[in-house]
Amino acid sequence: MSGLSPAGSPVFQHSSLDTPEQTCQKKCCPQKVILKPLQKTLQLLFALPADLSSMKKHVSFLPSGMTLIRPKPSPVLIGLGGVCGILTSMLVTGCVTPASLPALVAPIGASSVLVFALPASPLASPRAVIGGNMISAMVGVLVSLVVSNPMPAAGLAVGLAILVMSLTRTLHPPGGAAALTSVLMHPSSAGLGAAFLFPIVPVGLNSVLLVGVGVAFHHLTGHTYPHQALPAPPQKTGVQREDILAALSKTDEAFDIEVDDLERLLVLAESHAHQRQAPPPRPAAAAQ
Secondary structure (H helix, E strand, O other): OOEOOOOEEEEOOOOOOOOHHHHHHHOHHHHHHHHHHHHHHHHHHOOOOOHHHHHHHHOOOOHHHHHHHOOOOOHHHHHHHHHHHHHHHHHHHHHHOOOOOOOOOOOHHHHEEEEEHHOOHHHHHHHHHHHHHHHHHHHHHHHHOOOOOHHHHHHHHHHHHHHHHOOOOOOOHHHHHHHHHHHOEEEEEEEHHHHHHHHHHHHHHHHHHHHHHHHHHHHOOOOOOOOOOOOOOOOOOOOOOHHHHHHOOOOOOOOOOOOOHHHHHHHHHHHHHHHHOOOOOOOOOOOO
């Protein structure tokens, strides 16, 4: 419906017969202006369903997709563990590090996430944390000494760090950051001595201290670190360890889980399925 304002200009009023869709279009609500174009864009990019309310079923990084990897103990304790790990690494390393080098490097922050939140991951093992960070830092230092241009040096350092970590079985994602840090900081500017000391102090010492705090933290919270896979319960099906290895060999993906842990999870899941499918117990016969 429409009418005239005191100035004679038409004024549009919403009729009680307007549908919610028409009312939304007239008001230019955010749902039409922002959410609808965003929805169409996401659908084109990720083939998401038309109903945005069902996105949680399809996007793994939303909270509902993290239920299987929710950390234990509580996130609060994990955060406190990270605080203790970083503070200990920085305070102790700062007492022995030369003034030309930092007391703490940024990759240790990423390492602490793995050590305290995902201690069962092979990427969080002490071998990976200490070896991956130190090896990658040394690779970065060597690349920075050979390649003076930081742009190609950065990519070359990270790529070589991934290669060397893979060959030495010390794959640790923050190691890529350690290699990149070595290139960007260019510790050789303080002398060759400082350059070759950088992978040991602060990177190596930071990593060792972080692992030490991680061991103490997980012991106090009732967990084991370094992670040790529990023995699998007696199997009730025909799936054997050889079957799991054969299945893994046929995939083109790398899984961040030990074979022992995968075997235990599979056996427990099958045991639970048997219990769920078993017929309910018969009631006891009534007393005569």
